[in-house]
Amino acid sequence: MSDDHLSGCHCCEGQQPRPAIYNDPGLPALAWRLDTQPGFYQRMLARLPLWRDPEAGAGAPRPLAHLATREPVDATVALVDAAACAADVLSFYQERIANEGFLRTATERRSVLELARAVGYELRPGVAAGVHLVFTVEDAPGAPGLCTIAAGSPIQSVPPQGKLPQVFETSAELLARAEWNALRPRLTRPADMALLNVSGGARRLVLLLPQGSLPAGTAGLHQGLASGSLYRLDPGLPVDPSVDALEVGRIYLGANANRIQAGELLLFVGKNGANLLHLVLRAREVEEEKTLERVRIDLDPLPDPVAPAAPPMLQWAIPVMYAISGPYAQAQVQSVPFTSGSISTTFSGKAWQEGELQAMIAIQGWSGTQLVQAITASAQPATKPVAPEAGAFSFGARLGFFGHNAPQWNSLPASNTKGGATYYPANWDSTNPSIWTDSQSGAITPQHTYLERPVPALAAGSWMVFDSPGVKASTYLLYDSRECARADYGLSGRAMALRMAGSDGKPLSAPPSEAFKFRDTTAHVASQRQPLVDLPIDAPVAAGSQRLELSTMVLGLTPGKLLAFVGARSDIPGVDAAEIAVLDDVVHANGRSTLVLRGKSGLQFSYQREGLRIHANVVAATHGEGVQEVLGNGDASQPFQQFTLRRPPTTHLSAASSSGAQSTLALRVNGLLWSERPSLYGAGPNEHVFATRIDNDARMTLLFGDGRQGARLPTGQMNVRARYRTGLGADGEVAAASLTMPRAMPLGLRGVNNPLPAGGAQDPEKLADARRNAPLTLLAFERVVSLRDYQDYARAFPGIGKARADLVSVDASTRVLLSVTGATGGTADAQVLDNLRLAITDQSDPAQAFTLQAAALRYFRCQASVVVDGRYQATAVLADCLARLLEAYGFDARELAQPVTAAALLTLLQQVSGVVAVDLSVLQPYGQGASPDAVQEVLPALGARWVAGAMQPAELLLINPAAVQLLEAMP
Known part of the structure; x- marks a missing residue:
């Protein structure tokens, strides 16, 4: 039968040859199928009449040429249909295999994993979260006060609803002490106050400060004053040759001053040698701080009827005082006895660095605890009595002078005011006699004046202040007071006779010259000395602070120690903050310690001073629970022996390396530690090394050598043992204050907490990330040079989610600014940033400056x-x-x-x-x-x-x- 015989059935019409498979570059998936079931079916049916027996040659007959039926029920057609279905399935999987063979189009993680291994890249296993833990040591009487937290101590979180508890382990051993539980910044400073004469004869109440404490130009600041120009309220305090003085309008008195009310007068008496200086101020606002056992009083100046109005008193924040920064004292080799005199000589007015002080204690064989107690006691203010004439005084009584309530002179009977035998010929309402005279302006002798009534407990040597609207308030020293009967101003009754004294304590020979009038003058008497308590330091602990003086002296804090700052922010009321800082140095002076923080940036936040707590029992911890596992028996006859860990996923920690992560796996064979390598390629036949592989289900397999590439495992019974940790990823980013459950409670431990949330975690690498990161080893060759290198390297670093590198011009020079985010969103963890910075520094051009910041x-x-x-x-x-x-x-x-x-x-x-x-x-x-x-x-x-x-x-x-x-x- 000729081919022309088949042309009448038209079975081959429309069957064009299949075009060659071609895919444009950059497509997310490859089209690789030869055809689908309908196409295969039609093509095979069309080819049936043309089929020849291949063994018969080209001229062989076509046995199926007469198969004219195309009914599905025909056995031959049905067989063709089944073959088309098989071809469809095979072509489908052929396309899938083709897609899985390319990094861009693969959809299975196993495919990406194997493709990445072909270029020496392993999918990132993820990293565990990190956190800082604060331990609290029991400080009750009788408690040891010390507690050792071993490295690897497990702490479990209290999970929120719908979450599982997570276990963290400490990264290093910690010796915790009770005195380090919560250090406090210095909250008060001595009330070293004085009176100062300023221009125009005015007087100011000032606070004395070490010279240079405040910047020039501070309102109310007088710099470089000689001590001879100051009249100190407490002359017993030590005097510096030159000091600064800050005008103040607030004082703090002891709890016994709670009877003082707003509007009352307060007298301030300063002493300089034998000279005294007085200043009278009015209490504008009085507030009792019961919890602190003190009274805060805001002051106002009294109006001067002669001089211009005085400026208002300054409201100020107590400045911060720091220990001196040098020169520092040195440890003494010669023997120093542990006596009060030698301690005062060795430590008074000197600053010691922590290392030198510890050396001094070790050389002398002293007890650090006893030394702190002795220095703290010697740093307390002296308890010797202050001169009674100096200080701050309130008054127990306020009253008028005899005659102030007299009737009007014109209302008296004429027999008393007119005629030859008058009692009161002079009109006291017109002459308005002073308090130093009687109603007829005659001098009062031998007394100087009379109060309107007797005042009990009016002691000689006490201070008095006379105040009148028309005369400037004046201060007097009482020489003597007597209760007596008085008849004048048409009145009679008991009164209190007063005699004034001069600054030498002797009675005045004549009445004072101030023209106080008898009706409108008020006497403030029965002075009571009010001790000035330490002034609170109102200034917050500012952001950027690198030095912080503590309220006490604390020994044992060494450079490099972690400190946790926890407290309420001063710039945002009602918001608490926490941060971790590293201690660089400790300076001890005047019975207090000053912390010097490492780094130029200082503290990140600004804190309210009173609520700030500094925890020194701090240690880093990472997510993951420790596992001890016996893997099995070594067999020297078996090359490339393998073992699989039973508790996936294996914890990896962030590290400053090219991979950005380090495994927690430690493998020992017959007690000998073997080393992990990325690959056995290049390993010597006697090297005790192994390689690890992580499959698609996060199971880690350990691969040992064959005696040529790495040593074989020695034969033994249960001699292959591993210690590792399990747990990583975003589940470890627990909230703050959730790590509160230690698995074991060492003696002396009270509790544990995390002031900051855990961060820096990353789940195992996703497919999209692997497609982007796998070519990194080929593109960068483990070096960072171009902007793209900075960006790609950071993106592939565990714990980093997004990265962008920009070239920024700074002062005529160029700098690379690398901006990154965390892997789980938000700001990248500080430890991850440090590791990334170190890794880039190690693999980049040192001549190219770069900055790493959170986006x-x-x-x-x-x-x-x-x-x-x-x-x-x-x-x-x-x-x-x-x-x-x-x-x-x-x-x-x-x-x-x-x-x-x-x-x-x-x-x-x-x-x-x-x-x-x-x-x-x-x-x-x-x-x-x-x-x-x-x-x-x-x-x-x-x-x-x-x-x-x-x-x-x-x-x-x-x-x-x-x-x-x-x-x-x-x-």
């Missing part, structure tokens, strides 16, 4: 009205729109310095099924108030730059889930 997170808000197709449920459509927005503008989908445009947002919403139209009404950065024209066509996200003398990192612009509003609009 700035920015948010935007949007509001839109959506017209929904009537065939759809509006709530479901709006929910779908919201989900699309949160996904497209969430952390995983965004890149650093990627802007947001209104066009892209509208396009995204228009693609949602059921959406007919969208009207965007608000699109603006979050925090900017809405306005009638609130749609910004482009919301920029800036890259790294140099602004106002500081490096600014790149921005990551995200949508704020709480600031998205989608409304249904009517069509």
Whole structure:
């Protein structure tokens, strides 16, 4: 039968040859199928009449040429149909295999893992979270006061609802002490106050400070004053040759001053040698601080009827005092007895660094505890009595002078005021006699004046203040007081006769010259000396502080020790903060210790001084629970012996290495520690090494050598043992104050806590990340040179989610600014940043300066009205729109310095099924108030730059889930 005989059936029409398989570059998936079942079926049916027996040659007959039926029930057609189905399945898997053979198109993690291994890259196993733990030691009487926290001590978290508890282990041994539980900053300073004569004869109440304590130009500050010009309220305090003085308007008295009320007068008497200086002030506001057993009094000056109005008293914050910074004392080799005299000579007025002081204690064989007690006691203010004429005084009685309540002179009977035998010929209402005379302006002798009534306990030597609206208040010293009967001003009754004394304590020979009038003068008598208590230091512990003076002296704190600062922020009321700092040095002086922090940036936050606690029993800890496991028997006859760990996933910790992570696995064979290597390639035949492989289920397999590439395992019974930790990833990022359950309670331990949340974790590498990071070893060759190298290296580093490198011009030089985010979103962990910085420094050009900073997170808000197709449920459509927005503008989908445009947002919403139209009404950065024209066509996200003398990192612009509003609009 000829081929022309088949042309009448038209069975081959339309069967064009299959084109060659071709895929454009950059596609997310490969098209690799030869055909599908219908195509295979049609082609095979078309080829049936043309089939010849291949062994018969080209001229062989076509046995199926007469098969005209195409009914599916025919056995031959059915067989063709089945073969087409088989071909369809085979071509499908052929396409899948082809896709799994390329890094870009593979969908199985195992495929990506094997492809990455082909270029020497292992999928990142993830890293465990890190945290700092604060331990509290029992300080009750009789407790040891010491507690050793062993390295690897497990601490378990208290999980929130729906979460599992996580176990952390300490990274180093910690010797915790009770006195380190909660150190406090210095809260008070001595009330070394004095009176100062200023220009024009005015007097000021001042606080004495070490010279240079405050910057020049501070309001009310007098710098470089000689001690001879000051009249001190407590002459017993030590005097510096030159001091600064700050005008003050507030004092703190002891709890016994709670009877003082606002409006009362207070007398301040300063002494300089034999000379005294007085100042009278009025209490404007009085507040009793019962818990601190003190009274705070704000003062106002008295109006001077002659001189100009006095300026208001300054309200100020007590300045911070620091221990001197040098020169420092040196340890003495010769024997020094442990006596009060030698301790005073050795430590008074001297500053000691912690190392030198510890050397001194060791050389002399002293007890550190007893030394602190002795120094603290010697640093207390002297208890010797102060001269009674100096200090701050309140008054127990306030009253008028005899005759102030006399009737008007004109109201007296004429027999008393007129005629030859008058008692009161002079009109006291017109002459207005002074308190130093009687009603007829005659001098009072031998007394100087009379009070209107007797005053009990009016002691000789006490102070008195006479005050009148028309005369400046004056201070007098009482020489003598007597209760007596008095008749004058048409009155008679008991009165109190007063005699004044001069500064020498002797009675005045004549009445004072001040013209106090008898009716309007008030006498403040029965003075009571009020001790000045230490002044509170109101200034907060400022952000950026590198030195902090403690309230006590604390020994044993060594450089490099971790400190946890926990307290209320001073710049944001009601908000607490915590941070970790590293101690650089400790200086001891004047019975107190000053902490010097490492680094130039100092503290990150500003804290309220009174509520700040500094915890020194701090140790780093990482997520993961320790496991001791016997892997099995070594067999020297077996090459490349393998063992699989039973407790996946194996914990990896962040490290300053090219891989960015280090395993916690420690393997011992017959008690000998073997080393882990990325590969056995190149290992010597006697090297005790092994390689690890992590499969798709996070199980770790240990691979040993064959005697050529790495040593074989020696034969033994249960001689292969491993210690490792299990647990890693985002589950370990527990909240602050959740790690409170130690698995074991050592003697003396009271509790444990984490002031900061755990951070720096990363789950095992995802497929999308692996596709991007796997070529890193080929692109960078383990060196960081170009901007792209900085960016790629940081992106592949465990614990880092996003990275962007920018070249910034700084003072005519270029600097690389690398901005990064954490792997789980938000700010990267500080330890991860340190490790990344060290790793880049080790593999980059040292001549190229670079800065590593956490990226700035920015948010935007949007509001839109959506017209929904009537065939759809509006709530479901709006929910779908919201989900699309949160996904497209969430952390995983965004890149650093990627802007947001209104066009892209509208396009995204228009693609949602059921959406007919969208009207965007608000699109603006979050925090900017809405306005009638609130749609910004482009919301920029800036890259790294140099602004106002500081490096600014790149921005990551995200949508704020709480600031998205989608409304249904009517069509």
